[in-house]
Amino acid sequence: MGRSAQAKVLVVLATIALAITYIGIGFAICAGFPMATQNLSKSNSDFEGSPYTERDLTSLALEVRAYTVEDYLRTDDGETEAQDALATKVMEAASSSAQSQERSDAWADADSITSSWSDGAINSTDAMYELYQLSPSYALDSSAVSHLNDVNTVISSVRMPLIGCTLIAAFCLMCLVMMFGAAPCGRALLAGGIATIVVFVILGAWAAVSFDSLFAVLHSIFFANGTWTFPADSLLIQMYPQGFWIGMGIVWLASSCVMAAASIVIGAIICKRERARKAAKEAILQDANQA
Numbered sequence: 001m002g003r004s005a006q007a008k009v010l011v012v013l014a015t016i017a018l019a020i021t022y023i024g025i026g027f028a029i030c031a032g033f034p035m036a037t038q039n040l041s042k043s044n045s046d047f048e049g050s051p052y053t054e055r056d057l058t059s060l061a062l063e064v065r066a067y068t069v070e071d072y073l074r075t076d077d078g079e080t081e082a083q084d085a086l087a088t089k090v091m092e093a094a095s096s097s098a099q100s101q102e103r104s105d106a107w108a109d110a111d112s113i114t115s116s117w118s119d120g121a122i123n124s125t126d127a128m129y130e131l132y133q134l135s136p137s138y139a140l141d142s143s144a145v146s147h148l149n150d151v152n153t154v155i156s157s158v159r160m161p162l163i164g165c166t167l168i169a170a171f172c173l174m175c176l177v178m179m180f181g182a183a184p185c186g187r188a189l190l191a192g193g194i195a196t197i198v199v200f201v202i203l204g205a206w207a208a209v210s211f212d213s214l215f216a217v218l219h220s221i222f223f224a225n226g227t228w229t230f231p232a233d234s235l236l237i238q239m240y241p242q243g244f245w246i247g248m249g250i251v252w253l254a255s256s257c258v259m260a261a262a263s264i265v266i267g268a269i270i271c272k273r274e275r276a277r278k279a280a281k282e283a284i285l286q287d288a289n290q291a
Contacts, residue, residue: 007180010172011188017169018192018263019199024162026256030248031155037065040251044243049233051106051137056093061239063089064140068148069155079149086148087124090139090235091117094131110134136234144236147228154222183278186270193263200253211246 030036041061047054063086066072073082095114098107107114110131117127131139140148169192176185206214219228230236 003180007176007184010176010180011184011191014169014172014176014185014188015191015195017165017172018188019195019260020162020165021169022192022196022256022259022263023199024158024165025259026252026254028162029255030252031065031069034062034065036248036251037062040244040247041239044241044247046238046241049137050235050238051103051135052093052097052235052238053100053103056097057239060090060093060235063093064148064236064239068151072152074152083145084123084125086140086145087128090128091124091131094138107138110138132235136231137238138235140235143227144230144234147223147230147236150223150227181274182270183274186267186274188267189263190267190271193260193267196260196263197257200257203249204253207246207249211242215242215245 038058038061041058042054045054045057045061047057050057052060067082067086073085075081091114094107094110095118097103098110098114113122113127113130113134116122117124122130128139129141132141173185173188176188203214
């Protein structure tokens with residue numbers, strides 16, 4: 001393989017790896033920073049339809065985020081301890097809202113369960129599932145917890161490949177600079193940024209036409225059918241309604257596109273300087289030949 005072909009292959013690899021890296025960084029910002037979940041919950045969660053107070057529902061949204069994207073007491077022996085810890089947080093929020101003046105009437109039917117849990121007569125997980133049987137808006141059921149575990153598994157499984165893509169991008173850029181100079185490195189940075197923006201333009205247009213369709217397709221890639229759909233009045237949907245996910249998508253898009261834009265600017269500057277340097281070198285050679 002000639003040097004020109006080698007450079008092209010490295011540019012293509014770097015472009016793909018950079019685009020994946022920028023998209024992955026955007027997702028990491030969405031999932032990794034609790035502030036994004038907190039702000040979007042305060043703006044979009046269904047506080048009017050929920051029996052929980054605004055404070056307790058937002059607190060649960062943050063807790064469920066932690067359970068979904070972090071290790072959250074998970075061990076090699078399984079997820080039982082983590083599930084019990086999440087159930088305890090749900091029951092604490094339920095008891096808090098049940099005791100508040102603004103929501104006490106909404107919890108009248110659940111008083112015996114929350115009281116039994118408070119007295120230690122029933123464990124957190126069983127109490128949470130009994131609350132769900134009274135109303136999906138009271139608590140999470142086993143299918144919701146199972147879906148959160150599935151999401152955690154997916155996030156955990158893609159973490160190392162995303163880090164690998166970042167390392168591949170860095171390696172390819174380094175090879176381009178050392179073997180072929182700065183110009184092909186600039187082209188890779190430029191192309192990687194453009195590719196990222198193109199992907200988000202396509203996804204954004206799809207979301208604008210039919211967000212539900214995009215949401216369904218993305219979920220069907222990673223999860224079995226029927227495992228990620230829940231009643232409209234369920235606690236999970238009240239915490240994370242469609243507006244929440246649209247907002248999260250905007251945060252993801254903005255974060256990734258900022259990285260992509262920086263890559264485009266840096267790549268364009270490198271390419272421009274290399275063209276100017278090449279033109280100056282050719283001008284010097286031409287003057288030397290004429291002399």
